[in-house]
Amino acid sequence: MEKVRLGIIGLGAEGGMYAGFLTDGKVNNMVLGAICDIDPLKRTMAVEKYPEIPFYEDYIQMMDSGEVDAIVTCVPHYLHPQMGIEALKRGVHALVEKPAGVYTKQVRELNEFASTKPELTFGIFFNQRTNSLYQTLKKLIEDGEIGAIRRTNWMITTWWRPQGYYDQSEWRATWGGEGGGVLVNQAPHQLDLMQWICGMPAKVYSKVKYGYQRDIAVEDEVTAMFEYENGATGVFVTCTHDVLGTDRFEILGDKGKIVVDGSRKLTIKRLARPESEMSSSMSMQDVMKIFMGHSGNDIYTEEVLEFNDAFGIQHISVMENFAANIIDGTPLIAPGSDGIRGVRLANAIHLSSWLGKEIEVPFDEELFLAELNKRIVAENKYPVNA
Template sequence: MKTVRLGIIGMGAQGGYYAEFLTKGKIKNMVIGAICDIDPDKKATCKERYPDIPFYDNYIDMLDSGNVDAIVTCVPHYLHPEMGINALKRNIHALVEKPAGVYTKQVKELNEFAASKPELTFGIMFNQRTNPLYQKVKEIIDNGEIGNIRRTNWIITTWWRPQGYYDQSEWRATWGGEGGGVLVNQAPHQLDLLQWICGMPKKVYSNVKYGYQRNIVVEDEVTTMLDYGNGATGVFITCTHDVVGTDRFEILGDKGKVVIDDSKKVTIKRLTKPESELSSSLSWADVMKIFRGQGLSDIYSEEVLEFESVWGAQHIAVMENFAANIVEGTPLLAPGSDGIHGVTLANAIHLSSWLGTEIEIPLDEELY
């Protein structure tokens, strides 16, 4: 196979973007094979815009048509595992949107079925993993440049959504439609990046507000404490009601610190000696000099890197990588099996807030 025929399930905003990328030839080794949506209006629009592309109002019919080699699921979160499994059953490659599902139990079923089909490609749209900024940060952490992690702090409140955003659809910001709020809609990329770069915590304890500043039933404000089980701790904060928003991710190690601002700038401070050695060797007089801003070059060096992000480029990169895996065997940047980690974190954060207690990971799926 030299060209992957992709079936797009769901022609909302995201599905529409993918169709545009493909028709403009922006994705190597991939074309549109078919489109599926249950909305009659979408059918009329697609017939006009993509007259030569087969259209289906039932995704099973599309899977059985012989017109697609792979699918992408641009549908409500609950449906991702079901559609992924049904595609793989028919020997069709599956790329699921984030999050991989709503419950770890259903995502685990998807992962287990995908594992039984190793000849097929199973990916997830974690497009931020293709972001050069986060790839660089992961490289720094993996190489031990700032030593062992002691603390992580991420405040990501740039998800401002007015009430009109929630009122545009009956399924949006509902338990039955989306399965949650900011944790499953806006922040899955950050939950994935957090564990991809820093590892999964062993415990979480959260304070979550439901319908705090918006007329919705799911969460719009989250503050979570993370315990990595080795002494390292973390804080993750997100919300949808901060109109001026903050995006700042700090990773403190025993040999330095990484600070990411606005997902555009990375500041790396590398200590000349591990912090424990500085603690035991520096005098109080040395410390006072540091407080006055003197002799800092003897303590650490600083490197600042700036990155530009073009919207759409990272989605295209995931799709190209997915196609390259099918055609050439190129390793996946975002294997579908990794999707369970972010869902685990979201489930644990919800459960902690409902029970008012610390939750160990892996969590009790039946209790959730």
């Protein structure tokens, strides 16, 4: 196989972007094989824009057509596990959009089925893992540049969405249709990056506001506190009502600190000696120098790195990596089985808020699903999950 034929399920914003990359020849080892969407208007658009590409209204028919080697699921979150399983059943490689699902039980079922098909490629579209800044950050942490992690803080409030955004689709910002708000729609990449770079928290406590500044049932304001196995702590803040927005990620270690601003600039401050050693050996004169800003390079050195990945390059990189795994076994940057981790973190934040207490991770999946179903029933719009 020289090029992977990709079938796109859902020709919305994401699916349309991927179709454009493929037809423009921007993905080296992949071509557009077919498109599927249940909206008649999308058929009309696809026939006009991609006249040579087969179009299907039934994704099962597309998978069975022989026109595609792999699929990508650009559909509402609840459908990702189901479609991933159906593809793998048919010997079709599966690239699942983020999040992998709404709740860990359904994502676990996808992962367990995928494990029975090791000959097939199963990936998740965590394009931020290919971001050169976050790849550099991950390597810095793994290489021990700032030592053992003591604290993580990420404020990511650059997700401003007006009320009209939520009003454009009946399923959006509902428990039964979307499965949540900012945690499942806008912030899955950051939840994945935090655990990918810093590890999974062992405990989560959260304060979440539902319909705080928007007329929606789900969350538009989140403050979560983490505790890691080694005793380190963390804070994650996100919302969709800050039109000015902040994107700042700090990781403090015992040998320094790394700060990411705007997902563009990475500042590394390396201590000359571990903080614990400084605490036990420095005189108060030395301490006063630090307070007065006169410590100099004998305390720490600073390095600033700037990044500016071109638009679309991260998405293209995921697609190329996914295709390369199919063609020659190149290791996946984002294996599909990793998708459960970000879902688990989002579920823990929700569950802590619903129960008003700290949640240990992993948590009771059946309890989470029962609490989610209570909210779906209250909406009286969608079927209850099983």
